[in-house]
Amino acid sequence: MKPVCLVMGAGAGIGGTVGKRFAKEGYHAVLCRRSDEAGLQKLVGEIQDAGGEATGFLLNAVKEDSLEEKVAQVEKEIGPIEVVIFNLGAQVGNRSLEETTYKVFELGWRMATFALFRIASAVCPLMEERGKGTILVTSSTAAVRGNKGQHSHAAAMGGRRMLCQSLNAQYASKGIHIAHIVIDGSVDAPDTLGKMLGEEKFQQLRESKGMGHDGLMLPEKIADTYYHLHKQHRSVWTHELDLRSFSDLAWWNH
DSSP states (O other), X not given: OOOEEEEXXXXXTXXXXXXXXXXXXXXXXXXXXXSOHHHHHHHHXXXXXXXXXXXXEEOOXXXXXXXXXXXXXXXXXXXXXXXXXXXXXXXXXXXXXXXXXXXXXXXXXXXXXXXXXXXXXXXXXXXHHHTOEEEEEEEEGGGTOOOTTBHHHHHHHHHHHHHHHHHHHHHGGGTEEEEEEEEOSOXXXXXXXXXXXXXXXXXXXXXXXXXXXXXXXXXXXXXXXXHHHHHOOGGGOOOEEEEOOTTSOOGGGO
16 A cells, blocks of 8 residues: 555646656546546646656545545545645735725635644644645745735734644654645746636746746646655754745845
8 A cells, every 4th residue: 555645736737747746756646626527637647658657636625524534435445645745826816905804804715824734723633643744735926925905815924824833733753754845936837827827828828938938837846846855864854845936036126
């Protein structure tokens, strides 16, 4: 029975690509995403065609008990969860304070912070019992810098960052490595940035900034960093880092 890499938010960008990377290294990739069954099965098929093991589930992480039940199912039917990739987005759009309803504000928190709390509550006791485990948390510039129109997103991602620090304070000494990863830039991902911009504008951006320009962050290279974090020796664990293209200003210089 292979160890499991459980990916929450397994789209065609960071989540699915990290899942592929871990499957290549011998993990059973359990890929979970909210919608697009065809896209999910395409990712599973690509991993299997490359000789890896993968299973896909459609999962609404905001729904009550969904995360907890999935962790229990995976542990029982597939294998022990050694790695969690928490890659759920929490972007609710660019909204002024007046346009941000209570429901929208709370939704950002439920996706970014509460869902992480729930998955940690489900897997950390299992990892503690086994004496090892890794939780890699994808985050964003909003976790360290608020901005106009980002009331829900910045508050939620800032909470995500503090939750990672609190989890580390309790669990690092018990063999569980939690890393908060700030994605400080645009990722070359068709189902996130591509959907936000639209196909035509996304292709224009790729031609002007991506491709040979290396101005868009490549999911395959991000995945290399995630795997490196998982394999770090505990004497030099990284608990937070930020990634960006060489051509972009760092978040603190904006």
